[in-house]
Amino acid sequence: MAEEKKPASRSAAVKKLAATKAAGEYQKKWFLEMRERVEREGCDFAILNADVPMEIFRAMDIPFVVNQWWSAICGAKRKTKRYFELMRENGYRPDLDSYCAMALAESYDPDDKKLDEEGNPIGPWGGLPRISISITRATSDSLVKIYDLLARNHGGELYVMGNTIARKTPLNWYELAADRWEEIYDSDRLDAAVEDLKELIRWLERKTGRRFDMNKLQEVMDLVNEQEGWYKKIRDLIAQCHPVPVTVVDTINAVMQAQWQRGTRWAADHARGLYEEIKVLVDKGEAAVPNEKLRMMWLGRGMWQDFAFYQRFEEKYGAVFMWSMYLAMGADAYTRNHVEKDPLRALTARFVGMEDFLHMPPWNSSWFIQQARQNDIDGVVYMIPDNDVIALEGSYFIIRNLEDAGIPVLSFQADPVNVGKWNAETMTGMVEEFIEQRVIPNREKINKKSPSVQ
Amino acid sequence: MLGGGLILTIGKEVTASMSIRPCALRSEAFCTLKEAYDQRDAQALKWRKQGKKVIGKLGFDVPDELLLAAGMFPVQVCADAGKPLAEANKYLENAFESVVRAQFEKLVDGTYGELLDGLAISNSNDTIIRIFYYLREIHRVEPEKNVPPVTFIDWTFTRSRLWQNRCEFVIELFKQQVEQWAGRTVSDDEIRAAGKLMNENRAALRAMAALRHGEEVRINGSEALTIIGAGLFMDKEEHTELVRRVVEDAKAWAPVTGKRVFYSGANHEDTALYEKLEELGLVVVGEDTDWGDRSYERDMDLSCPVIRGIVDRYFLRTPTVEKSRVAQSVEILSGQVEATGAQGVIFYTNAYAEVATFNMPEQRKMLEGRGIKHMTFSRMTYPLRKNEGLDEKLAEFAAEMKGGE
DSSP states (O other): OOOOOOOSSSSOOOOOHHHHHHHHHHHHHOOOOHHHHHHTTTTTOOOOTTSSOHHHHHTTTOOEHHHHHHHHHHHHHHHHHHHHHHHTTTOOOSSSSSTHHHHHHTTTTTTOOOOOOSBBBGGGGGOOOOOEEEEEEEHHHHHHHHHHHHHHHTEEEEEEEOOOOOOOOOOHHHHHHHTTTGGGGHHHHHHHHHHHHHHHHHHHHHHHHHOHHHHHHHHHOOOHHHHOOOOOHHHHHHHHHHOSSOOOHHHHHHHHHHHHTTTTTHHHHHHHHHHHHHHHHTTTTSSSSSTTTTEEESSSSGGGGGGGGGGGTTHHEEEEEEEEHHHHHHHHHOOOGGGGOOHHHHHHHHHHHHHHHSSSTHHHHHHHHHHHHHTTTTTEEEEESOOGGGOOHHHHHHHHHHHHOOEEEEEEEEEESSSGOHHHHHHHHHHHHHHHIHHHHHHHHHHOOOOOGG | OOOOOOEEEEEEEEEEEESOOOHHOHHHHHHHHHHHHHHHHHHHHHHHHHOOOEEEESSOOOOOOHHHHOOOOOEEEEOTSSSSOOOOOOEEEESSSHHHHHHHHHSSSHHHHOOOOOEEEOSSHOOOOOHHHHHHHHHHHOOTTTOOOOOEOOOOSSSSSSHHHHHHHHHHHHHHHHHHHSSSSSOOHHHHHHHHHHHHHHHHHHHHHHHTSSSSSSHHHHHHHHHHHHTTTTTTHHHHHHHHHHHHHHHTSSSBOSSEEEEEEESSSSSSSHHHHHTTTTTEEEEETTTTGGEEEESTTSOOOOHHHHHHHHSSOOTTTTSSSSSHHOOOOOEEHHHHSSEEEEEETTTTBBBBGTTHHHHHHHHHHTTOOEEEEEEEEGGGGGGGTTHHHHHHHHHHHTTTO
8 A cells, every 4th residue: 555654765656558557547537436426326335355256246337446456555655654553543553454444444534525625525536435344254353343334334234245264275276277177176155155145146136126147247257357358468478588578566546446447348458468568568568677687576464655665776786676466366266267158157157266375275386386497587575564464375385385486585574554654765675685695596506507507 | 382390280291380379280070171281282182083073263253153063173273382483483483472472382393283283373473363364375385395274264343234244155155165174064053063062162251250359369360361372272171071061160169369550462272471470479360362251252142044143142251452542452451450359450561453442542541540550561471470570570569569668
């Protein structure tokens, strides 16, 4: 999440893709139009946790936002500090799951819908419309509380979807997820989650008066597959380029903003446009960092408060942060082919495993090692959230896996949201030391063994 | 074993406690319970020496009924405040709460590897779900570690018929695991018999609780925690019998006087906090924790199919402070305060396990509306002695409670 106060930084992040700008512009226009519609029609408006199947809402044409996307907008609009204060003033701990609690904090802001002295809206883009539907999956106890309070403060209704824990732990899930998705889950988990989805649909039909159309869902699912297919092509293209045409600074925002719009024609077209733009760079032989020497992987949530951080090691070391989970998730985790057989089951097979591949070893650790290999990674910088139970993910196993494969890892524990705890100088020094003492010597060792790899 | 000096009373070796009163220590039944509470591995070790199976429980939604039916000895996994956390610090990120870290240490350093034949983890909160992931992965990548075989009970506490049915499937899976550990099938009659035993145990504890918060308080908070907690480490039949005897003995114990306090929040595996409160002249008349009052709420319905009966007991009992909806948490606390006659409430959460704080603003409003005092202790750690400024804050609360007297 971006922040109100920029930490000391040597340079601003340089983003070069038109697709990034286009996504930023689109999301504001989309939000304002959506809010205008909610106000005009007086229709239901939903806030969803990131792992709630938004495709159902898309197919039923129920206006919604994804909570974590809205948190990013609140951060970008410099609201975090004020919202932390509002949580405190209302008796809540501002530091608990703050990444998910921005909309809740906003609901306590009496000025949210007002204008400032210059006539600008005080709430982010004028604030969220009244939430009539608040939905989360029971993936964490605190999420249920947050959505419960959100519903209460807006006078809306809470709906909680169930969550189950994987007994199966397929090490190669990323190879199976697109076409053989039935194999990666315990069947009973999928069965239960499909029934849960049907109950959600029935509840939404009653609540909103809208009808669910399976053909429309299939259309949405096909668009999602189309979009994610482009991300796979982009990821594979970047992975095979030496030097890479773009870095995580270019790809994270371009992908994530469109990911929240998945299932729309716009998002699929945007993903295609992103691919074409990067392909042109590749065809022209353009390099993000012409003196690329080291390829770096970023593990953990994006460093929203200091994107320029990723670029600080380019000139001095030729070290390029070229991998983050945001693009790779789209490439490997979201596509579910053979939708036509059973669109609800295919959709279930997407959302039911989101926690598994992100936060459960060995799903995550086996994927990271495969990705490190595909992308010829020289070193991994791994930010482990230090205040968030939801994001606990077996970092020991992830690090062990990578190190055992000969890939050096620098790990540190930090709060990805609280800019007050972020020290750009210390972090830069730590990564520089890591590059000098571990990544470069390791690269040299490999080069000696097989000179052709250089 | 817990820390603290040992005293010898009625032939039993029990740990000295400031709050356990001489009248309690004159009760042989109470001293036997206290011995089990203090010497937590003792009965499990005896059981194992007889060639019987001991199963550890992590989380408070592991059905004793199935383990008992299979002839196994269930024992709650607990922390040891004296152990350095070398293994826990190696495997666990900062955001694991302190008690769970200390429990994990014993699960990975071989302590429980030596004691347990199996470990059943229930998804009672977000943190211990992760402990399951990590232990499962340790088994896979570091099989040389002496970690007991692990199984997971994937309760889904979302209250709907769909998820209640799913829980029946989950408990059937757990039953199959228990049968595998036992090396034999477990009959419905055996499960009903175990359910009856557990219902009797819960009934005995409810009779004990009535002496905590009746018109006259005969059993103080530390004594109650000892009586309840002993059951997590001893034979259930013996525990039931001892609790019944304590209830009879306690009717003659001197009444405890002082302002009544209800405790809400983190589990306490020892009596340290209650002792402090009692030293300040407060009386802890109830709590919403699994090491306390919550453990004996709701019986198993023996008239329905056994798996459904077990699900009914664990799925439908009062939710924990973590699992309840906010409005529900207000209603629950209101009822508990009413039932116990509490004049004050202590909210207490450990750092990194503070979901319950989302309930508290609304709960405080309710208490204030009824003129009930409250104090909140958050970002706490285990063991209790590591919390700086706690004594001062407790004294401040006690003074506020006593104000006007």
